[in-house]
Amino acid sequence: MGYCFTKDAMEAIWSEWEKCYDIYTPKCYHGKGRFSDTDCIRYGQVHSIDEVVFDKKAEYSPKEFLLQNAETLFYFTENHIQESEKRQKEALIFLRSCDLHAIKRLDAIYLQQGAADNYYKRLREKAKFVLMGCQKAFDTCFCTDMGTNQSQDYDMSIDYVDGLYFMDCKMAQWDELLNGAAKSIQTVIPTYVTETITHITLPKHIPQSMLQSDFWRQYDGRCIACGRCNFVCPTCSCFTMQDMYYTDNGKAGERRRVWASCMVDGYADVAGGGTYRKKNGERMRYKVLHKIWDFQKRTGYPMCVGCGRCDDICPEYISFSHCINELEKACKEAEVNE
Amino acid sequence: MNENVYVPFLSKILNVIPHTPIEYTFRMQYQGEVKPGQFFEVSMPKYGEAPISVSGIGDGFIDLTIRQVGKVTNEIFEHYEGNSLYLRGPYGNGFDVADYEGNEIVIVAGGTGVSPVRGVISYLGEHPQRHKGLTLIAGFKSDDDILFRDDFEKWMTQMNVILTVDKGEPSQHRHVGLVTAFIPQLDMKCISTAKAIVVGPPAMMRFATAALIERGFQEENIWISHERKMCCGLGKCGHCRINDKYVCLDGPVFPYTVGKNLID
Ligand code: SF4
Numbered sequence A: 001m002g003y004c005f006t007k008d009a010m011e012a013i014w015s016e017w018e019k020c021y022d023i024y025t026p027k028c029y030h031g032k033g034r035f036s037d038t039d040c041i042r043y044g045q046v047h048s049i050d051e052v053v054f055d056k057k058a059e060y061s062p063k064e065f066l067l068q069n070a071e072t073l074f075y076f077t078e079n080h081i082q083e084s085e086k087r088q089k090e091a092l093i094f095l096r097s098c099d100l101h102a103i104k105r106l107d108a109i110y111l112q113q114g115a116a117d118n119y120y121k122r123l124r125e126k127a128k129f130v131l132m133g134c135q136k137a138f139d140t141c142f143c144t145d146m147g148t149n150q151s152q153d154y155d156m157s158i159d160y161v162d163g164l165y166f167m168d169c170k171m172a173q174w175d176e177l178l179n180g181a182a183k184s185i186q187t188v189i190p191t192y193v194t195e196t197i198t199h200i201t202l203p204k205h206i207p208q209s210m211l212q213s214d215f216w217r218q219y220d221g222r223c224i225a226c227g228r229c230n231f232v233c234p235t236c237s238c239f240t241m242q243d244m245y246y247t248d249n250g251k252a253g254e255r256r257r258v259w260a261s262c263m264v265d266g267y268a269d270v271a272g273g274g275t276y277r278k279k280n281g282e283r284m285r286y287k288v289l290h291k292i293w294d295f296q297k298r299t300g301y302p303m304c305v306g307c308g309r310c311d312d313i314c315p316e317y318i319s320f321s322h323c324i325n326e327l328e329k330a331c332k333e334a335e336v337n338e
Numbered sequence B: 001m002n003e004n005v006y007v008p009f010l011s012k013i014l015n016v017i018p019h020t021p022i023e024y025t026f027r028m029q030y031q032g033e034v035k036p037g038q039f040f041e042v043s044m045p046k047y048g049e050a051p052i053s054v055s056g057i058g059d060g061f062i063d064l065t066i067r068q069v070g071k072v073t074n075e076i077f078e079h080y081e082g083n084s085l086y087l088r089g090p091y092g093n094g095f096d097v098a099d100y101e102g103n104e105i106v107i108v109a110g111g112t113g114v115s116p117v118r119g120v121i122s123y124l125g126e127h128p129q130r131h132k133g134l135t136l137i138a139g140f141k142s143d144d145d146i147l148f149r150d151d152f153e154k155w156m157t158q159m160n161v162i163l164t165v166d167k168g169e170p171s172q173h174r175h176v177g178l179v180t181a182f183i184p185q186l187d188m189k190c191i192s193t194a195k196a197i198v199v200g201p202p203a204m205m206r207f208a209t210a211a212l213i214e215r216g217f218q219e220e221n222i223w224i225s226h227e228r229k230m231c232c233g234l235g236k237c238g239h240c241r242i243n244d245k246y247v248c249l250d251g252p253v254f255p256y257t258v259g260k261n262l263i264d
């Protein structure tokens, strides 16, 4: 059912929602930006519709809700294990179409590949998604080329246009409240972009020779292996186990998992001192090919959703989208030569 | 609520066999299905979880050969008696003896790479009717690094064993030289059907598989096993991924025809 609301009505709805949900949306952290006197837009719990940032892209993605950057799995003693507590309240998460498509990717890894992950699952079951319409693409977005610019599988949608809020609601439980509060009842199709400034062409085939091609060498020196591109990515989902010990003998403590980055030193270290992908260019290859090739081989669709966050964040101005376009050309050449 | 796949279970340390000053085999209480080549995530006090491959399987126990590396706890090496460790697993595909049975078989293993194939070697050693000739080429850095000495003594009575060290004085019971040096002179009855398993450090596997192919082995008759940093064993943490394969789910054992195309 579609509705149009004034700001006052939206506020009333919000307070009803908050009885049932914790609400997470992109919000502004003043003065917390990457450069002095800049703001940072990232996910956080908000308490009023005014706090929701509609006109800027969140630097970090909503994956922060489902995969926290440090999550306690359980507490242990010498002979007892106590699982960490699970969230009680449901959560309402506001996100854009690309990010909703990213959730599908996380589900593929955390729920469908191998055994289901209990910690992901228990949060995922508590999450409801509110699709935020996109009236215009940001500079680095390339969702249209990835087929992620439009979404159907949301619980509710919201568009903020000229001081009014437009919503489509698929949750019957809210119909009565929304009906009563609406300025008008109308068909609402969440806005989505059909034009982007940045474009990419995915390679149709990646010849085996590209895995060891000099193409990747350009990143050996340019990339500083900081891992920011992974941390902001809505589909990057690697972690490392970490134990925290409360006792000297290491027999009581807690086990956590923390975000890991395949661009950062240590990711591929094995016991005994061996490691893989020492060069940053090799790591770039590993990341890029996972996003547009390797994941797809398992699932049938690419991992990257074209949000452009990795391009926005890189301190060395390394562009993922540019890399894909150059790679596409290089792959064609390699195929001719093969 | 379904069982939490991250929660380990307690397993009692039944026995400890020291091999070298830094490598011990822990015999752990365990009931359940498990295959050689599979691995467990072992919680080591003060260190955290580490993937350890199963080096032996028996009635009510599994063997885990653990190497004390870097900051890996001295604790479990020193205070093991009567203790327990947290384990979860088994993970990975493991070796399927049916893949090799009934043929001439060559197993090439380097260093701790002997652990994952130890179960296969022992099984084939004890069932001579299940193969048409068995050769084990096992290489260690030096005499001090040799693992499973008791096993080697028994294996020498059951199969053709070429035990070698990279560096050392000549001796009667073992050779000096890299494992690859012994591949060209392998005496095979039917090279086109002979099967080979190669496990060890990456460079050793690369050279050994190349030497086997050079010797006339068919690519599809070779299997390899990969070692990676496996944090979860569940296809989630990402550390073990090579191209579109997860070593913890799709491996660690790969047919060479698949493994040869995996580029880290
Ligand atoms: S790889 Fe870059 S563009 Fe693609 S989903 Fe991740 S952050 Fe977004």
Ligand code: SF4
Pocket: A222, A223, A224, A225, A226, A227, A228, A229, A230, A263, A313, A314, A315, A316, A317, A318
């Ligand atoms: S953000 Fe840029 S410099 Fe940092 S790891 Fe990613 S590509 Fe390299």
Ligand code: FES
Pocket: B229, B230, B231, B232, B233, B234, B235, B236, B237, B238, B239, B240, B241, B246, B247, B248, B249
């Ligand atoms: S060990 Fe974590 S994905 Fe394989």
